[in-house]
Amino acid sequence: MRSGTVAVIGRANAGKSTLINVIVGEKVSIVSPKPQTTRDRILGVLTREDYQIVFVDTPGLYRGRNALTDLMMKTTETTSKDVDAILFVHDGHAGIKEEDVFLMKKYLSLGVPALIAYTKIDIMPKENIPADVKTLFEAGIAADVYPVSARKGQNIAKLEKAIAAMLPEGDALFSEDIVSDRSEKFMISELMREKILLKYEKEIPHGVAIVVNKFEKQENGAYAIDLDIVCEKKNHKAILIGKQGQALKETASFARKDMEKFLGAKVFLTVYVKVREDWRDRASLMKEFGYSSED
Ligand SMILES: Nc1nc2c(ncn2[C@@H]2O[C@H](COP(=O)(O)OP(=O)(O)OP(=O)(O)O)[C@@H](O)[C@H]2O)c(=O)[nH]1
Ligand SMILES: [Mg+2]
Known part of the structure; x- marks a missing residue:
């Protein structure tokens, strides 16, 4: 092959x-x-x-x-x-x-x-x-x-x-049931980031990183997921959350539906918004959020 x-x-x-x-x-x-x-x-x-x-x-x-x-x-x-x-x-x-x-x-x-x-x-x-x-x-x-x-x-x-x-002749590099090299946890963080890209304007999505703190499958088959949306500035946090938390509620619900589709199970999603000033220019924070040249 x-x-x-x-x-x-x-x-x-x-x-x-x-x-x-x-x-x-x-x-x-x-x-x-x-x-x-x-x-x-x-x-x-x-x-x-x-x-x-x-x-x-x-x-x-x-x-x-x-x-x-x-x-x-x-x-x-x-x-x-x-x-x-x-x-x-x-x-x-x-x-x-x-x-x-x-x-x-x-x-x-x-x-x-x-x-x-x-x-x-x-x-x-x-x-x-x-x-x-x-x-x-x-x-x-x-x-x-x-x-x-x-x-x-x-x-x-x-x-x-x-x-x-x-492509050259050779054996398969992955077994046939594999479609991606990424974990479910990684895909969950990406689905959250995708919804932020789709819902918010300008620099906000580009300054966002997602940190999944809890990703647990419960006995009843449902998933409990806690994650942080990390943004760069205080005013970005206010926009992400919106009036009375309405914007964040909508974004989280939008993401949760896609996560449920992806995992084929019910998801209980808890989302926090945090600020880490200018993290995109700080190597240690970038690394903490999963962006480093080592992988
Ligand atoms: N009409 C149309 N839109 C497309 C097609 N392929 C992609 N798009 C749209 O183009 C936009 C960018 O698509 P992506 O697949 O995210 O592009 P990308 O090259 O991976 O972008 P980066 O990851 O930012 O480099 C999205 O809005 C897609 O829906 C296509 O064949 N037709
Ligand atoms: Mg792309």
Whole structure:
């Protein structure tokens, strides 16, 4: 069989995590309309009869402005150098800018097989596709381009086959029942962060970290989960909580429903909001919240 790792790389918000979730067939990585949703390297594993693709989701390429984004960019950089293949994801509906060509050239010439997923074709005029493919070709980008829509499932099967064909012959890296390398506890914290990304504006979600203090399965099968939403500033805490706690109540209930779906069981969720000034620039706090270069 063929098997190997594929780094999924592209600009922030391009649609990398959505594409991985669709191909793997399960939600392994959270998704939101805000850039910088993915902060960590996350594996999504697809096992078929004659191949296994281990996708490595990465933080989207973005100009760093604090120690956390610097670490995220370092994560993407190191991942790109340690895989069997690269899938560069481009948001087709955003057009092609000089910066895209620059990034594609950088990540498509690392000496491993690579191809381009040109995604979100469901929300753009179809006639732009051949023109963009020509632009890329004329700019000297040699990789094959697969126009897809993760949202509508268009051309996904074709893309999957092309990715599998890039992988070397070898044994499966994971047993066939594995879809992610992450624990349930990690996914719970990510689902909470996803709801904050979806519900709050501007800098608030980007300054949030989640710390799960209790994750317990009870005898009746239900889960008792206590977590902290850590934010950067006092006024962010006030916004997160809202008038009479209404905003937090809604966010927590939204998250709880998704956690119940994910765990297949009832969840009792307790949420606290804490402030840790400028934690995104403080190495010790970043580490405490699960962001360090060691893993
Ligand atoms: N219409 C449409 N929207 C999409 C498609 N794929 C992703 N999106 C949307 O694009 C936004 C970003 O998707 P993500 O999957 O979080 O993007 P990402 O590249 O992982 O982003 P970062 O983790 O921030 O780098 C979300 O609002 C998705 O719903 C698609 O095929 N069609
Ligand atoms: Mg992502």
